[in-house]
Amino acid sequence: MRVYLFLVLSICLAAAAATPDYQPPFNVMANGAQIELSVGHANPLITDWNGDGLKDLILGQYSSGKLRYYENNDTNDSPMFGNYTFMQADGVDISLSSG
Numbered sequence: 001m002r003v004y005l006f007l008v009l010s011i012c013l014a015a016a017a018a019t020p021d022y023q024p025p026f027n028v029m030a031n032g033a034q035i036e037l038s039v040g041h042a043n044p045l046i047t048d049w050n051g052d053g054l055k056d057l058i059l060g061q062y063s064s065g066k067l068r069y070y071e072n073n074d075t076n077d078s079p080m081f082g083n084y085t086f087m088q089a090d091g092v093d094i095s096l097s098s099g
């Protein structure tokens with residue numbers, strides 16, 4: 001019986017893992033406007049950066065290598081971002097080279 005249950009659970013977990021549920025694409029807004037970058041490449045990261053329980057947005061800019069920080073001012077289900085600040089280390093904007 002345990003072998004049978006294990007086999008059924010394994011099949012269910014494999015089926016669930018094989019069918020991700022993606023949402024339709026959408027434009028991310030900040031301060032009421034679509035986020036624009038000077039060059040079309042960006043590396044987004046969603047994480048609770050400031051530890052307030054709300055997921056924030058960090059965007060790595062391809063053109064200058066700077067990291068934009070957008071704090072989430074609403075909820076995790078309906079995030080609202082305002083103006084960004086550049087992330088800094090020791091008072092200096094962080095800049096990562098490309099390549």
Ligand SMILES: [Ca+2]
Nearest residue numbers: 048050052054
């Ligand atoms: Ca946060």
